[in-house]
Amino acid sequence: MNKLLAVLVAGLFSAGAFAATHAGAPMAGASAPKAAAPAAKAEAKADAKAEKKEAKAEAKAEKKDAKADAKAEKKSAKADAKAEKKEEAKK
Numbered sequence: 001m002n003k004l005l006a007v008l009v010a011g012l013f014s015a016g017a018f019a020a021t022h023a024g025a026p027m028a029g030a031s032a033p034k035a036a037a038p039a040a041k042a043e044a045k046a047d048a049k050a051e052k053k054e055a056k057a058e059a060k061a062e063k064k065d066a067k068a069d070a071k072a073e074k075k076s077a078k079a080d081a082k083a084e085k086k087e088e089a090k091k
Contacts (some may be wrong), residue, residue, distance in 0.1 A: 002054055010047055 006051055
């Protein structure tokens with residue numbers, strides 16, 4: 001969901017940048033596109049950094065979930081083995 005939201009936001013920014021720079025758009029001055037370029041680069045860099053941070057957090061959460069699942073599975077297997085041993089002792 002977060003990745004989808006990030007893609008949508010990035011799409012909105014790129015659409016806005018296109019609308020501001022395409023041939024039919026009125027220009028405020030000749031230096032406007034040059035001034036917009038560093039801002040666009042900074043924005044793209046910030047977006048990439050945020051996506052990387054988000055991906056790292058997701059990977060960490062997935063690793064934590066996998067570890068918890070493995071622990072629960074091990075506990076369940078141990079309980080099953082104990083119950084099986086108890087049943088055999090009754091026979």
